[in-house]
Amino acid sequence: MCDVVPCETDVGPVGMMKMYGNWRSAAAFRVRIALKLKGLAYEETFIDLDAGDQHAPEFRKINPQGAVPALFDGDGPPLTQSLAILDYLEETKGGVPLLPADPRERARARSLAQLVACDTHPLYVPRVRNYLMEAYDLPKERMMGFVRHAFETGLKTLETRLSTEDGTGRFSQGDAVSHADLCLVSLWVGTAIFGVETAPYPTVARIAETCLALPAFAEAHPKRQPGAPAA
């Protein structure tokens, strides 16, 4: 287990970090998994995205983008953007590494992560869905075609790469969890929320299920956070 989840002997004493997140946010989910895999103490404040609390002036002072996650580590200014936070944790904290040591393997793990975090997830966030419905007067069901197309395009490329590239192992990059898996799983759990068919993506499914069987991923899962619907 020590290769994917932190063992007590690996993790030194750390200060309490403070994160602003949301049960449903794919980006907050990625960071939550990393914090748990690295055994880092943190507390999370849940911002109600449906109520628009991310646009409140107090939160805009924390993140002018009005988006979660934002992470406070000590007295410094807030850290924002999930992939930047993951790299920061990698560069400054102990615990299990979440990027390979080899530069080419790191580049592949990051490329797979960015396929999700840059080219897929930003297309279906609330601000985009709301804009489409309002500017083009689309009923929700027609707008959802755009969301499903984004998921399907991302998942199809991910499946092709993971099922054909030599780098794939038990996880997206080799046999250890990396940023690629955190992003993959954050996309995967969205398929249930948005009603996206998953049968065409068996390799993505295998890796997602392998990850979600690990305690850190299971505990970080959106449905186990405050605010998540009971069903």
Next chain:
Amino acid sequence: MCDVVPCETDVGPVGMMKMYGNWRSAAAFRVRIALKLKGLAYEETFIDLDAGDQHAPEFRKINPQGAVPALFDGDGPPLTQSLAILDYLEETKGGVPLLPADPRERARARSLAQLVACDTHPLYVPRVRNYLMEAYDLPKERMMGFVRHAFETGLKTLETRLSTEDGTGRFSQGDAVSHADLCLVSLWVGTAIFGVETAPYPTVARIAETCLALPAFAEAHPKRQPGAPAA
């Protein structure tokens, strides 16, 4: 000049890298700037995105996503996703550093870069524009409202952060060029291509103009690449 452009004494002998790009691609532009700033020898093959050459089977073998850039460095498999390529160059090549040494400053530079490369640029790429026009039967001018909204949302956040956060200096993060500037400039040159008003973003404008006055940025500019319109 040595703080932002490579001096010969900083750069050792390097092999010729091969990049697949396009004159107009914001993501290829970022990588092209980094290669030039670091003084790395490369040749670029220009993929005709308007003709759909990115979807040709031969190119899908290089990048199953059907997107540029893709970079070959020696005999390894192609490197994809612009930010992953920038980190790879940072970790493996000589030349001027394009990330600060301090982890918090690195995190801020990366966060600013990702505000553009994750949350803004992916919203206006050809595959999204084409989907909106086809699926929702939108004439081009109405679809362009979505593109301008994406630009304006990204630029507004960027302006707020750069004009209020302590980390801003001559460039986005302090007084040296970083990944944040490569992304900022790649967004900025798009405002002319897509007809986006720039007056509300004076800090972004100042940094973009400072960057574009440097030879590496000027030489990497979309309008100076093969395939760019003469006007």
